[in-house]
Amino acid sequence: xxxxxxxxxxxxxxxxxxxxxxxxxxxxxxxxxxxxxxxxxxxxxxxxxxxxxxxxxxxxxxxxxxxxxxxxxxxxxxxxxxxxxxxxxxxxxxxxxxxxxxxxxxxxxxxxxxxxxxxxxxxxxxxxxxxxxxxxxxxxxxxxxxxxxxxxxxxxxxxxxxxxxxxxxxxxxxxxxxxxxxxxxxxxxxxxxxxxxxxxxxxxxxxxxxxxxxxxxxxxxxxxxxxxxxxxxxxxxxxxxxxxxxxxxxxxxxxxxxxxxxxxxxxxxxxxxxxxxxxxxxxxxxxxxxxxxxxxxxxxxxxxxxxxxxxxxxxxxxxxxxxxxxxxxxxxxxxxxxxxxxxxxxxxxxxxxxxxxxxxxxxxxxxxxxxxxxxxxxxxxxxxxxxxxxxxxxxxxxxxxxxxxxxxxxxxxxxxxxxxxxxxxxxxxxxxxxxxxxxxxxxxxxxxxxxxxxxxxxxxxxxxxxxxxxxxxxxxxxxxxxxxxxxxxxxxxxxxxxxx
Amino acid sequence: xxxxxxxxxxxxxxxxxxxxxxxxxxxxxxxxxxxxxxxxxxxxxxxxxxxxxxxxxxxxxxxxxxxxxxxxxxxxxxxxxxxxxxxxxxxxxxxxxxxxxxxxxxxxxxxxxxxxxxxxxxxxxxxxxxxxxxxxxxxxxxxxxxxxxxxxxxxxxxxxxxxxxxxxxxxxxxxxxxxxxxxxxxxxxxxxxxxxxxxxxxxxxxxxxxxxxxxxxxxxxxxxxxxxxxxxxxxxxxxxxxxxxxxxxxxxxxxxxxxxxxxxxxxxxxxxxxxxxxxxxxxxxxxxxxxxxxxxxxxxxxxxxxxxxxxxxxxxxxxxxxxxxxxxxxxxxxxxxxx
Numbered sequence: 001x002x003x004x005x006x007x008x009x010x011x012x013x014x015x016x017x018x019x020x021x022x023x024x025x026x027x028x029x030x031x032x033x034x035x036x037x038x039x040x041x042x043x044x045x046x047x048x049x050x051x052x053x054x055x056x057x058x059x060x061x062x063x064x065x066x067x068x069x070x071x072x073x074x075x076x077x078x079x080x081x082x083x084x085x086x087x088x089x090x091x092x093x094x095x096x097x098x099x100x101x102x103x104x105x106x107x108x109x110x111x112x113x114x115x116x117x118x119x120x121x122x123x124x125x126x127x128x129x130x131x132x133x134x135x136x137x138x139x140x141x142x143x144x145x146x147x148x149x150x151x152x153x154x155x156x157x158x159x160x161x162x163x164x165x166x167x168x169x170x171x172x173x174x175x176x177x178x179x180x181x182x183x184x185x186x187x188x189x190x191x192x193x194x195x196x197x198x199x200x201x202x203x204x205x206x207x208x209x210x211x212x213x214x215x216x217x218x219x220x221x222x223x224x225x226x227x228x229x230x231x232x233x234x235x236x237x238x239x240x241x242x243x244x245x246x247x248x249x250x251x252x253x254x255x256x257x258x259x260x261x262x263x264x265x266x267x268x269x270x271x272x273x274x275x276x277x278x279x280x281x282x283x284x285x286x287x288x289x290x291x292x293x294x295x296x297x298x299x300x301x302x303x304x305x306x307x308x309x310x311x312x313x314x315x316x317x318x319x320x321x322x323x324x325x326x327x328x329x330x331x332x333x334x335x336x337x338x339x340x341x342x343x344x345x346x347x348x349x350x351x352x353x354x355x356x357x358x359x360x361x362x363x364x365x366x367x368x369x370x371x372x373x374x375x376x377x378x379x380x381x382x383x384x385x386x387x388x389x390x391x392x393x394x395x396x397x398x399x400x401x402x403x404x405x406x407x408x409x410x411x412x413x414x415x416x417x418x419x420x421x422x423x424x425x426x427x428x429x430x431x432x433x434x435x436x437x438x439x440x441x442x443x444x445x446x447x448x449x450x451x452x453x454x455x456x457x458x459x460x461x462x463x464x465x466x467x468x469x470x471x472x473x474x475x476x477x478x479x480x481x482x483x484x485x486x487x488x489x490x491x492x493x494x495x496x497x498x499x500x
Numbered sequence: 501x502x503x504x505x506x507x508x509x510x511x512x513x514x515x516x517x518x519x520x521x522x523x524x525x526x527x528x529x530x531x532x533x534x535x536x537x538x539x540x541x542x543x544x545x546x547x548x549x550x551x552x553x554x555x556x557x558x559x560x561x562x563x564x565x566x567x568x569x570x571x572x573x574x575x576x577x578x579x580x581x582x583x584x585x586x587x588x589x590x591x592x593x594x595x596x597x598x599x600x601x602x603x604x605x606x607x608x609x610x611x612x613x614x615x616x617x618x619x620x621x622x623x624x625x626x627x628x629x630x631x632x633x634x635x636x637x638x639x640x641x642x643x644x645x646x647x648x649x650x651x652x653x654x655x656x657x658x659x660x661x662x663x664x665x666x667x668x669x670x671x672x673x674x675x676x677x678x679x680x681x682x683x684x685x686x687x688x689x690x691x692x693x694x695x696x697x698x699x700x701x702x703x704x705x706x707x708x709x710x711x712x713x714x715x716x717x718x719x720x721x722x723x724x725x726x727x728x729x730x731x732x733x734x735x736x737x738x739x740x741x742x743x744x745x746x747x748x749x750x751x752x753x754x755x756x757x758x759x760x761x762x763x764x765x766x767x768x769x770x771x772x773x774x775x776x777x778x779x780x781x782x783x784x785x786x787x788x789x790x791x792x793x794x795x796x797x798x799x800x801x802x803x804x805x806x807x808x809x810x811x812x813x814x815x816x817x818x819x820x821x822x823x824x825x826x827x828x829x830x831x832x833x834x835x836x837x838x839x
Binding site: 037038040041044045048134135136137138139178179180182183185186193194196197198263313317318319320321323326327328329330333334336338339340341342343385386389390392393403404405444447448451452454 | 507509510513514549550551552555556559560562563572575576577578579580581582584585588614660663668669689690691692693694697698700701702704705707708716719720721723724726794797798799837
């Protein structure tokens with residue numbers, strides 16, 4: 001059946017649509033601000049004249065292609081091109097400053113390819129049963145997952161637990177800004193209509209990381225860190241780097257695929273979780289944040305396989321669980337195809353053609369992205385003082401394009417200032433983003449769980465699927481408390497030994 | 501000095517972008533000449549996030565409208581505040597016919613839900629209504645209820661046990677499920693979700709027992725035998741064979757009648773010629789066979805109303821909706837939240 005799909009995909013116009021889609025997707029990923037949703041919405045009218053299969057192949061190509069390009073600006077200038085590449089800034093940018101930008105980009109392209117292929121196989125083989133699993137998870141189960149995730153991420157994405165908790169708390173508060181879609185309450189809006197819409201995650205990410213970094217560079221009296229000259233031989237990852245990235249790519253692929261089945265900003269969450277996992281299993285976690293290749297390989301793989309997992313509820317249930325799949329659903333329906341349980345049997349050509357196009361597209365992406373690494377690294381030769389302003393204008397233009405709102409530009413600039421001060425004060429901005437993503441999610445799930453379980457907390461934690469999840473959650477919590485006390489004790493012992 | 505250099509480059513780029521924004525083709529036309537309309541593409545504001553239900557219907561319109569209007573429409577998404585932000589912007593834009601917007605039932609409720617600068621039903625001028633779609637009451641086929649009566653009996657015997665999912669406090673699905681509970685005297689709980697997809701997923705996973713949804717969203721699940729329609733809120737049966745057997749609430753003796761509609765609105769006051777041109781063009785587009793076929797494949801019935809008929813409809817709906825939200829306490833709930 002896949003062979004049949006390949007024959008559909010190999011038709012001239014479909015192949016062209018696939019290539020066009022993935023290249024556009026890469027561009028969407030590279031350009032900060034312009035997201036998948038905006039790009040597909042913009043292209044919908046152009047697809048009316050196209051054949052159904054080709055246009056769907058193109059849209060899907062844009063969707064998974066965007067996760068390839070997202071890392072580019074993260075690595076080169078600490079400016080995430082997509083929210084799912086925020087975490088790549090941490091080590092990718094540090095690697096770039098050590099002259100290993102090429103290696104970081106190449107590894108992220110290779111990781112994306114491996115994870116993408118893994119994701120497609122998962123999608124092809126397990127779609128219907130996995131969709132069933134996703135449905136079995138109700139609000140209490142998601143609550144348990146989100147809580148566990150929050151605790152793990154607090155510990156592993158930054159060095160000081162106290163600061164991390166503070167930032168997560170602030171992040172959760174920022175996440176509640178706007179008209180709450182559940183209750184209709186408008187919170188922290190000070191009567192401003194624009195704030196009713198809430199603060200878009202991508203705006204925050206661009207502001208805090210990208211513009212914040214620009215301000216930091218501008219404010220430092222010294223020239224930005226000299227980037228060592230890169231010889232062609234050093235452009236691609238060396239043996240050591242390849243060895244160190246293999247397992248993170250594998251782990252990232254699996255993790256991303258599982259997390260991708262959850263509703264919400266799952267691609268972004270998967271990258272954070274993958275980063276935390278790599279830091280946990282690493283033999284020298286101290287290196288993270290200072291250019292550890294594992295911190296690029298894991299997350300960049302995770303976001304690609306998670307994207308393919310988000311296609312599962314879309315294709316086998318017809319239910320989009322995030323913004324990008326919602327617009328993809330529009331793309332399907334405007335061409336008269338409604339995805340659902342009967343999609344595979346009713347439109348075999350389309351379904352298998354689409355799956356085959358993903359394999360082909362994924363391969364094309366690798367072919368496009370690996371040589372592009374050299375090109376992008378050349379960009380770094382441009383002095384930062386010229387490169388940065390150009391990128392900032394591009395970013396702000398992209399910002400405006402998200403909601404066609406000038407107010408959003410102000411938000412990005414304010415976030416930039418915040419990012420600058422956080423940087424100065426030695427706070428890591430990552431937990432802030434985690435708070436914004438997970439805080440509202442937890443709030444929503446608590447409300448829903450309480451109504452579903454008649455306000456009885458015991459019912460929430462004792463449902464057949466939620467019970468084991470909450471037990472895991474409790475264990476993680478216990479582990480964290482124990483390790484925290486241990487650390488404190490160790491410190492005290494050290495002090496005493498000095499006294500002796 | 502990196503700062504100075506950066507600043508200089510920044511200014512250069514800003515200037516370049518602004519240059520790009522200049523329109524060198526602007527001509528000053530004498531005012532007395534007869535208005536030629538439309539001479540450039542028309543912006544269509546959709547006050548919801550991209551990928552939504554209304555946008556989808558407008559996309560089908562976008563495919564055909566240029567045949568009748570001579571110019572394409574450009575769909576721009578301005579989400580936020582349950583449509584509030586987009587409609588406010590529409591009401592405050594120039595009434596020259598180059599900015600139009602999509603309307604929906606929610607537009608009529610805004611005046612009750614919170615303070616606003618504009619009273620949308622009087623600040624906006626209806627051009628046409630292009631679809632109308634009832635809501636459907638869905639249960640999972642895992643549940644024993646085959647008819648609405650069985651569901652109601654179960655609800656009465658087990659007070660507080662039934663849970664319905666809805667797409668946010670004050671949304672149409674919330675109003676409908678609260679009205680349903682009210683009319684049948686069932687004591688039950690309403691669980692808020694973010695939008696229709698999450699609600700449907702919760703129903704499929706048996707986390708809630710029933711939902712009110714729109715036909716296109718549920719069609720595939722019904723065909724696959726996962727969901728069952730117990731009743732529809734329309735005046736008459738739907739023509740789509742998937743839903744044709746479903747009885748209306750009215751037939752079952754419950755006075756629950758409601759249809760969500762979508763239309764095109766413009767800021768007031770439009771020049772009469774412009775309005776006439778728009779009304780004609782949209783009427784023709786809605787009767788276009790390609791458009792009709794597109795809508796039907798999505799499970800939506802194109803129902804056309806002209807400008808005056810739309811206005812009558814609004815007046816009637818405002819009365820009916822206001823009664824529904826006050827009697828069920830939804831209004832009180834929303835107001836309490838927005839304080």
